[in-house]
Amino acid sequence: MSYKPSEIESKWQQKWEEEGAFEPSDSLIQPKKYILSMFPFPSGRLHMGHVRNYAIGDALARYYRKQEYNVLHPIGWDAFGMPAENAAIKHGRHPKEWTYSNIDYMRKELNSLGLSFSKSREFATCDPLYTKHEQKFIIEMYKKGLLYRESTTVNWCETCHTVLANEQVEEGCCWRCDNPVELKEMPGYYLDIISYADELLDDLAQLEGKWPHQVITMQRNWIGKSQGLSFTFELTEESKAKLGGKFEGYEVFTTRPDTIYGVTYSALAPEHPITKYLIENGLLEDDVAEKIKAIANMTEVERAQQEKEGYALGIEVIHPLTGEKIPVWTANFVLASYGGGAVMAVPAHDERDFEFATKYNLPIKRVIEGGEELPYTGSGKLVESGRFSCVESDEAKIAIINYMEEEGKGKGTTNYKLRNWGVSRQRYWGAPIPFVHCPSCGLVPEKIENLPVALPDDVEITGEGNPLENHPTWKHCACPECGKAALRETDTLDTFVQSSWYQFRYATNPKKWEEIGIDKEEADYWLGVDQYIGGIEHAILHLLYARFFTKVLRDLGYHDIDEPFTRLLTQGMVLKDGAKMSKSKGNTVDPDALVEKYGADTARLFILFAAPPQKEVEWNDSAVEGAFRFLKKLYDRKAKVTGSTLPEIDHGTLGKESKLARVKVYEAIQKSKDVYESTFAFNTLIAACMEALNALDKQESSEVWTEGMYIILNLLEPIVPHVATELSEQLFERKNFHGKIEVKDEVFAQESILYVVMIGGKKRTQIEVDPGASQEEILAAAKEAGAKWLEGMQVVKEIVVPNKLVNLAVKPA
RNA sequence: GCGGAUGUGGUGGAAUUGGUAGACACGCCAGACUUAGGAUCUGGUGCCUAACGGUGUGGAGGUUCGAGUCCUCUCAUCCGCACCA
Numbered sequence: 001m002s003y004k005p006s007e008i009e010s011k012w013q014q015k016w017e018e019e020g021a022f023e024p025s026d027s028l029i030q031p032k033k034y035i036l037s038m039f040p041f042p043s044g045r046l047h048m049g050h051v052r053n054y055a056i057g058d059a060l061a062r063y064y065r066k067q068e069y070n071v072l073h074p075i076g077w078d079a080f081g082m083p084a085e086n087a088a089i090k091h092g093r094h095p096k097e098w099t100y101s102n103i104d105y106m107r108k109e110l111n112s113l114g115l116s117f118s119k120s121r122e123f124a125t126c127d128p129l130y131t132k133h134e135q136k137f138i139i140e141m142y143k144k145g146l147l148y149r150e151s152t153t154v155n156w157c158e159t160c161h162t163v164l165a166n167e168q169v170e171e172g173c174c175w176r177c178d179n180p181v182e183l184k185e186m187p188g189y190y191l192d193i194i195s196y197a198d199e200l201l202d203d204l205a206q207l208e209g210k211w212p213h214q215v216i217t218m219q220r221n222w223i224g225k226s227q228g229l230s231f232t233f234e235l236t237e238e239s240k241a242k243l244g245g246k247f248e249g250y251e252v253f254t255t256r257p258d259t260i261y262g263v264t265y266s267a268l269a270p271e272h273p274i275t276k277y278l279i280e281n282g283l284l285e286d287d288v289a290e291k292i293k294a295i296a297n298m299t300e301v302e303r304a305q306q307e308k309e310g311y312a313l314g315i316e317v318i319h320p321l322t323g324e325k326i327p328v329w330t331a332n333f334v335l336a337s338y339g340g341g342a343v344m345a346v347p348a349h350d351e352r353d354f355e356f357a358t359k360y361n362l363p364i365k366r367v368i369e370g371g372e373e374l375p376y377t378g379s380g381k382l383v384e385s386g387r388f389s390c391v392e393s394d395e396a397k398i399a400i401i402n403y404m405e406e407e408g409k410g411k412g413t414t415n416y417k418l419r420n421w422g423v424s425r426q427r428y429w430g431a432p433i434p435f436v437h438c439p440s441c442g443l444v445p446e447k448i449e450n451l452p453v454a455l456p457d458d459v460e461i462t463g464e465g466n467p468l469e470n471h472p473t474w475k476h477c478a479c480p481e482c483g484k485a486a487l488r489e490t491d492t493l494d495t496f497v498q499s500s501w502y503q504f505r506y507a508t509n510p511k512k513w514e515e516i517g518i519d520k521e522e523a524d525y526w527l528g529v530d531q532y533i534g535g536i537e538h539a540i541l542h543l544l545y546a547r548f549f550t551k552v553l554r555d556l557g558y559h560d561i562d563e564p565f566t567r568l569l570t571q572g573m574v575l576k577d578g579a580k581m582s583k584s585k586g587n588t589v590d591p592d593a594l595v596e597k598y599g600a601d602t603a604r605l606f607i608l609f610a611a612p613p614q615k616e617v618e619w620n621d622s623a624v625e626g627a628f629r630f631l632k633k634l635y636d637r638k639a640k641v642t643g644s645t646l647p648e649i650d651h652g653t654l655g656k657e658s659k660l661a662r663v664k665v666y667e668a669i670q671k672s673k674d675v676y677e678s679t680f681a682f683n684t685l686i687a688a689c690m691e692a693l694n695a696l697d698k699q700e701s702s703e704v705w706t707e708g709m710y711i712i713l714n715l716l717e718p719i720v721p722h723v724a725t726e727l728s729e730q731l732f733e734r735k736n737f738h739g740k741i742e743v744k745d746e747v748f749a750q751e752s753i754l755y756v757v758m759i760g761g762k763k764r765t766q767i768e769v770d771p772g773a774s775q776e777e778i779l780a781a782a783k784e785a786g787a788k789w790l791e792g793m794q795v796v797k798e799i800v801v802p803n804k805l806v807n808l809a810v811k812p813a
Numbered sequence: 814g815c816g817g818a819u820g821u822g823g824u825g826g827a828a829u830u831g832g833u834a835g836a837c838a839c840g841c842c843a844g845a846c847u848u849a850g851g852a853u854c855u856g857g858u859g860c861c862u863a864a865c866g867g868u869g870u871g872g873a874g875g876u877u878c879g880a881g882u883c884c885u886c887u888c889a890u891c892c893g894c895a896c897c898a
Contacts, residue, residue, distance in 0.1 A: 807878050
């Protein structure tokens with residue numbers, strides 16, 4: 001019988017389904033492995049990236065299951081989000097209907113790949129049961145002061161009609177639709193991720209070596225911690241008067257307090273309250289006011305592309321140390337979102353300040369020695385810096401901070417680039433933010449017993465405005481506190497909130513899902529995820545949020561885990577014709593079609609064989625054929641097997657070719673541990689199995705064949721489970737899938753050892769030596785074999801690398 | 814600009830971590846079997862050379878008996894952040 005993947009695969013998929021073969025045990029004492037591939041968004045169909053992601057995770061899950069670990073390998077659906085609403089707008093389908101029908105289709109696709117998921121723990125994040133617990137967390141965070149509502153400048157995507165978090169803005173554009181992001185002032189809910197910035201930063205150290213270095217660095221840079229001095233610039237009396245007594249001064253932050261004596265001007269962001277006040281009260285000339293407003297309307301990206309531009313505001317502040325009067329400007333390079341939206345400017349020692357000062361003829365005062373030209377941004381001895389002159393930069397930084405603190409003029413401060421996480425979305429298809437606006441009580445969280453605050457099904461989705469806002473009745477409710485008429489919050493939560501805690505939900509037994517969100521005992525048993533697998537595109541977004549949420553939930557008492565993902569593998573993209581597969585480029589390969597033509601095993605084998613998982617993999621039709629050919633060959637060789645157990649082989653009696661075949665087989669075993677447990681270089685394990693099969697083909701011992709197939713099927717089962725299980729069932733009653741196969745050292749014992757002979761660093765010949773040969777004997781043999789190249793030469797050094805080579809260093813005699 | 818990677822045959826990629834570079838596979842070439850095949854099997858295949866031999870891991874140096882692997886400089890490509898004071 002020839003290899004018929006479709007028959008074999010559907011047979012085993014059905015069997016696994018009936019057996020509930022991949023459910024984890026409820027016993028929480030066994031050694032465990034939690035293997036998690038990032039859950040998919042139910043977009044409609046699987047793509048090759050999914051196949052790769054799940055093939056990697058499945059191989060690991062199956063490997064550990066065979067090693068008798070209790071394995072949790074769950075799947076679910078990241079089901080809220082814009083595309084569902086876009087489908088509603090475009091095709092008039094209800095987001096819920098669209099989402100669930102996509103899930104049904106994609107579940108079948110995943111099934112057809114033979115992935116060993118726990119079916120009982122599958123869920124979609126749009127399930128009100130999931131929302132219920134999430135809303136409870138949100139309310140608890142609010143009560144703890146970690147969630148707050150405020151009106152501020154936000155990133156607004158006009159196409160998606162919603163606010164975006166900082167992490168969701170890529171080069172000034174929306175991460176989802178790629179339209180330029182606008183700045184807009186509006187109220188929203190924020191999670192105080194900054195209060196966890198230090199822990200998020202410090203704990204990266206424990207991920208070192210377990211997460212890709214690149215991801216750790218990206219997170220570190222994103223958090224962007226910097227230390228320095230913050231102090232208040234007090235306005236002069238005239239300036240205070242000009243500002244109607246509304247302002248005493250403003251705060252600035254600097255990482256270079258050592259340059260403070262070099263301040264020659266100060267600059268405010270166009271959005272700074274003082275700038276705004278001056279404009280709104282007509283205290284600037286009309287054309288200047290217009291120009292400042294124009295800057296304020298630009299996005300940060302647009303501003304960054306502009307030349308430095310600014311305007312004198314006609315006010316002055318007092319230098320905190322010299323008492324000098326310093327002019328105040330507004331400038332397009334000062335960011336409203338960082339360090340209070342105001343800076344002290346030291347043109348001599350800062351490139352931006354220098355460029356600006358040069359353009360507007362502002363004074364430049366050197367206060368640090370070093371460098372030939374200005375601006376000089378390095379460190380050095382201070383000059384013209386009062387009592388701090390002659391002190392080195394590093395010391396001066398500390399001394400000046402200390403002095404400012406003593407004098408009550410400023411303090412040492414830490415600043416982060418990280419902004420608090422804006423979680424409000426003005427969209428329908430998300431988890432409602434469980435708050436109520438009461439005219440008498442203000443902002444009130446919904447009562448826990450009333451959760452979930454569920455979405456109404458009867459909505460009109462037009463793309464105009466927020467459907468929840470427009471719904472005739474949904475938002476009208478009674479205040480949870482005073483019972484009077486009130487309005488529900490119509491914002492929904494960012495979908496990244498759902499994916500921030502799903503790893504804990506899977507760990508909780510489904511029997512408890514109704515009652516509790518996270519079971520502490522089970523969470524502490526299963527988490528951290530032993531191996532997490534997903535795309536690099538989540539390096540900051542999801543992976544930072546999930547780390548943050550984990551710490552917050554820990555502090556709320558839900559579990560004791562510090563880091564959710566112990567080990568992380570970021571898989572490379574699947575390319576075709578050198579570009580990422582995408583519908584718009586028309587270079588996709590449909591997993592369904594592939595599975596239909598060659599079977600799931602071929603698809604899985606190809607994608608794991610073509611490249612190591614961390615790298616990009618280029619699609620190659622003939623390499624797919626090659627993978628299929630190998631499986632056909634493997635299947636065909638079942639005829640060579642004569643016994644149904646692992647045979648006892650008398651190694652000494654075997655022929656040379658048979659011995660070599662055994663070496664290859666046992667080398668593959670050794671390789672497999674390394675691959676499955678540390679390097680994930682499945683390509684090399686597959687190659688080792690191919691080598692072993694090639695070597696088996698070159699010999700005739702049926703015992704060696706039996707042993708070889710017994711072992712190879714065991715090693716390949718995680719990668720090509722259907723064909724491996726089928727053959728194992730036919731040949732060995734699946735006995736080869738249980739327990740470890742011991743490596744037999746006798747196989748590696750050699751009768752003679754091959755030494756390469758190098759003379760003068762060049763490979764010249766080789767010799768066969770008895771394993772017991774002494775160093776002298778080996779050298780003698782080498783010299784004899786290499787006599788031709790030693791003529792007229794003098795050996796100056798002799799190196800013998802045991803079991804490998806002899807190197808004779810020579811020079812002309 | 815800052816940060817992180819990566820450079821090995823025609824292609825995807827190996828290399829026991831300083832020890833025979835190119836495993837395995839794709840492609841290509843030759844042959845066999847076939848009515849035929851884009852099926853299967855066998856053999857070959859880094860480059861230069863008729864051969865002996867030489868040469869070869871982006872480039873240039875260095876350490877070493879020995880370097881794809883370690884060090885210094887350099888070039889190229891990719892990714893992330895980007896006026897963060």
